[in-house]
Amino acid sequence: MPQSGSYLVKEIFGPTIQGEGFHSGRACVFLRFAVCNLACTWCDTDFRPQGAESLSAEAIAQRLVALDVAKSRLVVVTGGEPSLQWDAELAAAVAEAGFTAHMESNGTRRLHAPVDWLTVSPKPHFHPRSLELVATDPSEIKVVIDDVVSAETLDGYQQRYPQVRHWFAQPCMDDRHEHHLARTLELIGERPSWRLSVQLHKLVGVP
């Protein structure tokens, strides 16, 4: 991990679109941190520290502003696991630069500073026992559907978070995507409060 006051950033990129969940299709820029506390086998993100940069909060905010040429002023904060590094100093710098911050977290860690929208994307079969969901106030829950996630798992999240209004099931885009999509549609068909999320950015070919 970098020294206090700096953040290990894998990439900052944009302008692009948010491809998943409630805000899919919205213009934004992305802040991707290095490092994750889980190791999901189908993870499609390179979050290794190799090649990451140690940046100050001010430098991150400046880069976001420079990339956000259309002034979406929406930053998607992701990783890796962004809650490992997101703190009050960075939240303040991003807010002062005019950005709304949306975070995607695996939900196993409490946030050290607030965000404007929190997507919890739990990875139940990759959580060791000690890493139960601790996120307290998700804005949406988005579950990647693979061969392992069960209907009981989805129902269990709704019991865990009765206050959440937005539920998304997203087929895993590995080499069994068609199978996962069919299963996702079946699960949604039996659970109308869940909605389909697809990785729109992959379908339209943007990062």
Ligand code: SF4
């Ligand atoms: S929690 Fe997310 S970033 Fe971390 S290993 Fe799993 S899919 Fe990858």
